Amino acid sequence: MRALTWHGEKDIRVSEVPRPEIVEPTDAIVEITATAICGSDLHLYNDRMPGMREGDVLGHEPMGEVIEVGDEVESLEPGDRVVVPFTISCGSCWFCEEDLYSLCDNSNPNAEMARKMMGQSPAGLFGYSHLLGGYAGGQAEYLRVPYADVGPITIESDVSDEEVLFLSDVFPTGYMAAENADIEPEDTVAVWGCGxxxxxxxxxxxxxxxxxxxxxxxxxxxxxxAGEHGDAETINYEHADVYDRLMSMTGGRGPDRCIDAVGTEAHGTGLDGVSDRVKEGAKLQDDRPYVLREAIKCCRKGGTLSVPGVYLGRANIPFGSLMNKAITVKTGQTHMQRYLDPLLGKIEEGEIDPSFIISHQVGLEDGPEMYQTFNDKEDDCIKVVMTP
Ligand code: NAD
Ligand code: ZN
Known part of the structure; x- marks a missing residue:
C-alpha cells in the first residue's frame, strides 16, 4: 500500500509499504478515506522528536471504513465508518479507568524508553515515534488500530468525512484546552496560535x-x-507588543485564562525586554519556548494557563513568575475518549461544523509538498486533508 513515510528533517516521501494485518485479537484494520496533517506532525517534519526511524509511517488524524476485526473486538464490524483518535488506550488500566486515556499504562510497547526520559510513559500514539510506541500512522491507505473497542467512534449519521474528521484530534484538543482553562462567564481568554x-x-x-x-x-x-469564525479580537504579534496590547485590553489586569496553542515551534526570542543582567543571572539563553514565557508574563495573577501546545524535552520557563503570580497550569495530550461522543453530538446537532478549517484537499501523493506548505504557512494553508 502507499503511505507517507519519514526520512529525516524536511524529508517526507510517498512509499510502498506492507499493508497492515491483525496482530492482536483486539485489533481492527481500517481502510482510510480521509486523513489530515497536524501541527504535531511538524515537530517530526522539523526533526524535533526523539525516537523517529527512517521509513516510519506518519499520521494520526485518520478516519475510514473498518474492513477486518480481530476475534475479541465486540463494538466494531466490517463496514463500520469510524473516526480514529490519535491516542491509543487499553481502556482497562488504572489511568483509563480514571478517564485519563492519554496516560494509558498499557498502550506503549516501548514504555521503557519513555520511562528513562520521563519517569513514566504516556499512552502510545499513531505515527509518532518509537518513544511513543512505534505504531504506523494513518497517512496511508490502511491502518492497524490496536484496542479497537476503546478508540474509534462509529459514525452512523450521514455527516460528511470533512465534518467529523477532526474528532480524531484537533477539535477535542482545542475543546480540552478550553476546558483546562477553567473558563467562567466574566473571563477574558487569550489564545496564542491560530492554527x-x-x-x-x-x-x-x-x-x-x-x-x-x-x-x-x-x-x-x-x-x-479567528475573528470571523471565532468572534475573537485579534493581535498580530508582528505589528504589536502582545503584553502591552493585552494589558490595555484588560484594564491592566491581564487575561484571566491563557491558552498556548503553539508549542515548541513558536517564533520569537522571548527575551525581548529582558536585560542582559537578568538573562545572565537566570541563564536565559534558549530562544524557546517563547509563547509559554509570554503567556506567563501576561496572565493575570491567580489566572490559569492551559497548554495544549506540544513541548519536547526541556523548556526554559520562569517558574518563579508562575509561583509568585499563583498561576495554575494545566496541560497534556488530549484524553480523547472523554470528548468523542459529546462533540460528535454538537456536530450532528449543527452547533459546529469543524470543516471550516480545511484549506487544502489533496491526494496522498501530494503529501510531501503539503507538509512543506503547511509548515511554511504558505498558500493560505490552515489544514490539509488527504484522501488516499
Ligand atoms: P499550527 O502549526 O498550524 O499552528 C501554530 C500557530 O502558532 C501558527 O499559526 C503560528 O503562526 C502560530 N505561532 C507561532 N509562533 C507564535 C507566537 N510567538 N505567538 C503566537 N502565535 C504563534 O499547529 P496546530 O495544528 O494548530 O497545533 C498547535 C499545537 O498544538 C502544536 O504544538 C501541536 O503539536 C499541539 N497539539 C497538541 C495536542 C495535544 O493533545 N495536546 C494535539 C494536537 C496538537
Ligand atoms: Zn494531531
Whole structure:
C-alpha cells in the first residue's frame, strides 16, 4: 500500500509499504478515506522528536471504513465508518479507568524508553515515534488500530468525512484546552496560535461562555478566521507588543485564562525586554519556548494557563513568575475518549461544523509538498486533508 513515510528533517516521501494485518485479537484494520496533517506532525517534519526511524509511517488524524476485526473486538464490524483518535488506550488500566486515556499504562510497547526520559510513559500514539510506541500512522491507505473497542467512534449519521474528521484530534484538543482553562462567564481568554488547535480552542471558549476571546498570531488569514469564525479580537504579534496590547485590553489586569496553542515551534526570542543582567543571572539563553514565557508574563495573577501546545524535552520557563503570580497550569495530550461522543453530538446537532478549517484537499501523493506548505504557512494553508 502507499503511505507517507519519514526520512529525516524536511524529508517526507510517498512509499510502498506492507499493508497492515491483525496482530492482536483486539485489533481492527481500517481502510482510510480521509486523513489530515497536524501541527504535531511538524515537530517530526522539523526533526524535533526523539525516537523517529527512517521509513516510519506518519499520521494520526485518520478516519475510514473498518474492513477486518480481530476475534475479541465486540463494538466494531466490517463496514463500520469510524473516526480514529490519535491516542491509543487499553481502556482497562488504572489511568483509563480514571478517564485519563492519554496516560494509558498499557498502550506503549516501548514504555521503557519513555520511562528513562520521563519517569513514566504516556499512552502510545499513531505515527509518532518509537518513544511513543512505534505504531504506523494513518497517512496511508490502511491502518492497524490496536484496542479497537476503546478508540474509534462509529459514525452512523450521514455527516460528511470533512465534518467529523477532526474528532480524531484537533477539535477535542482545542475543546480540552478550553476546558483546562477553567473558563467562567466574566473571563477574558487569550489564545496564542491560530492554527487548527487554536481555532477550536477559540470556538470552544466561546461555547463555554467566555466574555471576551483574544487571538494572537502573525498569519493574516488565520487571524481573520479567528475573528470571523471565532468572534475573537485579534493581535498580530508582528505589528504589536502582545503584553502591552493585552494589558490595555484588560484594564491592566491581564487575561484571566491563557491558552498556548503553539508549542515548541513558536517564533520569537522571548527575551525581548529582558536585560542582559537578568538573562545572565537566570541563564536565559534558549530562544524557546517563547509563547509559554509570554503567556506567563501576561496572565493575570491567580489566572490559569492551559497548554495544549506540544513541548519536547526541556523548556526554559520562569517558574518563579508562575509561583509568585499563583498561576495554575494545566496541560497534556488530549484524553480523547472523554470528548468523542459529546462533540460528535454538537456536530450532528449543527452547533459546529469543524470543516471550516480545511484549506487544502489533496491526494496522498501530494503529501510531501503539503507538509512543506503547511509548515511554511504558505498558500493560505490552515489544514490539509488527504484522501488516499
Ligand atoms: P499550527 O502549526 O498550524 O499552528 C501554530 C500557530 O502558532 C501558527 O499559526 C503560528 O503562526 C502560530 N505561532 C507561532 N509562533 C507564535 C507566537 N510567538 N505567538 C503566537 N502565535 C504563534 O499547529 P496546530 O495544528 O494548530 O497545533 C498547535 C499545537 O498544538 C502544536 O504544538 C501541536 O503539536 C499541539 N497539539 C497538541 C495536542 C495535544 O493533545 N495536546 C494535539 C494536537 C496538537
Ligand atoms: Zn494531531
Amino acid at each position: 487548527p488547535v487554536g481555532q477550536f480552542a477559540i470556538q470552544s471558549a466561546q461555547m463555554m461562555g467566555a466574555n471576551q476571546v483574544i487571538a494572537i498570531d502573525r498569519v493574516p488569514e488565520r487571524l481573520e478566521m
